[in-house]
Amino acid sequence: MLAATDTTELALRSVRYRSALLRAINHAGAGHTGGSLSCIDILNVLYSRVLNVSPQNWASPNRDRYVQSKGHSVEALYVVLAERGFFPPEQLATLCHYQSHFVGHPTRYIPGIEMNTGALGHGLPIAVGMAIAGKLDAAPYRVFTLLGDGELAEGSNWEAAMLAAHYELSQLTAIIDYNTLQITGRTSDVCDNSPIDEKFAAFGWEVHSVDGHDLAALAKLLSAPAHGAAPRCVIAHTTKGKGVSFMEDVAKWHHGVPSAAEFETALAELAAAERALLGDAE
Amino acid sequence: MSAPAPSMFTPAALAQAERLGLRMGWPNLEVFADTLLELAERDRNVLAVTSDSRGSGKLGPFGQKLPRQIVEVGIAEQNLVGVAAGLGSCGKRVFAVSPGCFLTARALEQIKNDVCYSNIPVTVVGISAGVSYGALGSTHHSLHDLAALRAIHNIHVVAPADNGETRAAVEWAAALDSPVYLRFGKAPQYHLPEQFGPWRPGRARQWGTGCDVAFVATGETVIHCVLAAGQLESQGVSCRVLSVPTVKPLDTAAILAAGRECAAVVTAEEHSIHGGLGEACASLLMQASVSCALRIIGIPDEETVTGSQADIFRHYGLSMEGLTAAAQRLLVTVGATR
Ligand SMILES: [Mg+2]
Numbered sequence: 001m002l003a004a005t006d007t008t009e010l011a012l013r014s015v016r017y018r019s020a021l022l023r024a025i026n027h028a029g030a031g032h033t034g035g036s037l038s039c040i041d042i043l044n045v046l047y048s049r050v051l052n053v054s055p056q057n058w059a060s061p062n063r064d065r066y067v068q069s070k071g072h073s074v075e076a077l078y079v080v081l082a083e084r085g086f087f088p089p090e091q092l093a094t095l096c097h098y099q100s101h102f103v104g105h106p107t108r109y110i111p112g113i114e115m116n117t118g119a120l121g122h123g124l125p126i127a128v129g130m131a132i133a134g135k136l137d138a139a140p141y142r143v144f145t146l147l148g149d150g151e152l153a154e155g156s157n158w159e160a161a162m163l164a165a166h167y168e169l170s171q172l173t174a175i176i177d178y179n180t181l182q183i184t185g186r187t188s189d190v191c192d193n194s195p196i197d198e199k200f201a202a203f204g205w206e207v208h209s210v211d212g213h214d215l216a217a218l219a220k221l222l223s224a225p226a227h228g229a230a231p232r233c234v235i236a237h238t239t240k241g242k243g244v245s246f247m248e249d250v251a252k253w254h255h256g257v258p259s260a261a262e263f264e265t266a267l268a269e270l271a272a273a274e275r276a277l278l279g280d281a282e
Numbered sequence: 283m284s285a286p287a288p289s290m291f292t293p294a295a296l297a298q299a300e301r302l303g304l305r306m307g308w309p310n311l312e313v314f315a316d317t318l319l320e321l322a323e324r325d326r327n328v329l330a331v332t333s334d335s336r337g338s339g340k341l342g343p344f345g346q347k348l349p350r351q352i353v354e355v356g357i358a359e360q361n362l363v364g365v366a367a368g369l370g371s372c373g374k375r376v377f378a379v380s381p382g383c384f385l386t387a388r389a390l391e392q393i394k395n396d397v398c399y400s401n402i403p404v405t406v407v408g409i410s411a412g413v414s415y416g417a418l419g420s421t422h423h424s425l426h427d428l429a430a431l432r433a434i435h436n437i438h439v440v441a442p443a444d445n446g447e448t449r450a451a452v453e454w455a456a457a458l459d460s461p462v463y464l465r466f467g468k469a470p471q472y473h474l475p476e477q478f479g480p481w482r483p484g485r486a487r488q489w490g491t492g493c494d495v496a497f498v499a500t501g502e503t504v505i506h507c508v509l510a511a512g513q514l515e516s517q518g519v520s521c522r523v524l525s526v527p528t529v530k531p532l533d534t535a536a537i538l539a540a541g542r543e544c545a546a547v548v549t550a551e552e553h554s555i556h557g558g559l560g561e562a563c564a565s566l567l568m569q570a571s572v573s574c575a576l577r578i579i580g581i582p583d584e585e586t587v588t589g590s591q592a593d594i595f596r597h598y599g600l601s602m603e604g605l606t607a608a609a610q611r612l613l614v615t616v617g618a619t620r
Binding site: 065107118121125133136 | 396
């Protein structure tokens, strides 16, 4: 387990990431707010505690690989990469602007991003290829990919899931940002994909469930070393819009951009959360 | 099961081939497989990725000799290309091999995003392309691949005509740091005459300098243009034949010269008449204000006739006889007959 101070430090980071991604979306006038808020704790833990990847080892063939299959939540990835030093945070002010490299979905123009994603159902096959390459070379790196729950309707995921078990890719972890919402509404109403755990288990994966906002639990689970033969599926139960009361669990915030008043309210809530955490830390 | 396949060449075409001293070679598919095996034996980062397609890709010997360098994904073309991109991003020189029909339709989005947009050096290999599968029908034909891939940024689109172009293209693609699409069929091919000169990436290869008719062709239709040109030459019609293995980027200089210098240009491709080499030439010529008589010979926009590859070629005029007649008709329309 992480020490309490470690957890508080992580929690502070998450709150600050939330404010930063809202600022970026507000400035751009576009973005995928709800999904970015639901996966930010996962990204925080990955980049703070799990992935062996940094601006210093970015060119190393042995770096850990992270592929964001739910590419629409790129704002979450951008703020984390900026804070981790992959590029100056002020560059994010150009998000979605004319001639900016900060496109509304991940691209390899941005240091720290492995692949251009955004069309759904692509990340897992790519991650499987990366993991096979690592296995062929007996390389030490691990491969992580983050998928949305609505995204699991794409058939290519299941082609890749089948192959990952066939090749016994234990160094591969697929994290599902299981916020139960997609653009139209409840995933269970659009095309019910439950039970996800049993589906991945039936495809030969080792399946774990975790509270996707419990930073300590995420850190413990995701940093556990690869073992055995099965690829690992982590179903992270999350809340879309997490951290901003009026955005939580509301489908319209999938790509909703806050009004000026909503933006101020959201920042005030996050500032209060930050103060509370700082109080805890004292 | 299937009816005996008639020859791709009529007795008259075979006689013309003999007159031109053409030698029959191997299927380009087999030359591809042999070349890939040689490359992979020298470099363990060269991988073949297959979707239950090692047999149809003639990669059985590859799989037996280098089992660690063949990645089988099962019948799953989207996954084939996604996995290939993942492998390529980790430094592997990947050849993703699957029938052209499935690879460039079902996995088009993976080619577009995972390979081209992400700029991963994967060679996407469409085997048994065009109408190679003949009477198996339109599910198995790839008559859209050149058009679809021409409209996608950051991929070389290459259809070798003969064994020499195939070997050169495979070696070139393996060394290139950006995406390539290679397509070929499975029927044995004549070697193109040596007068075509050497393969150079992105360049057309030219046979003859005649100024009545220019045949501009790609892939396995080039040889039929050579035979037609031979026949026309014997009738006093001067010809040139451009073999255009690289459909994108196009060798604009060679094609513009053909348009400027020749009375008539006939294009040929084992592809829909829409969006392939012919329309690429038409666009190039018109936008350069080069006016010439032009005919695009390919598969028209209709339900493709049932038959062997040879039947289909002949039905749509992709034959010595058909191409000769197309050129003659075109010359009549421009009043350039002798
Ligand atoms: Mg969702």
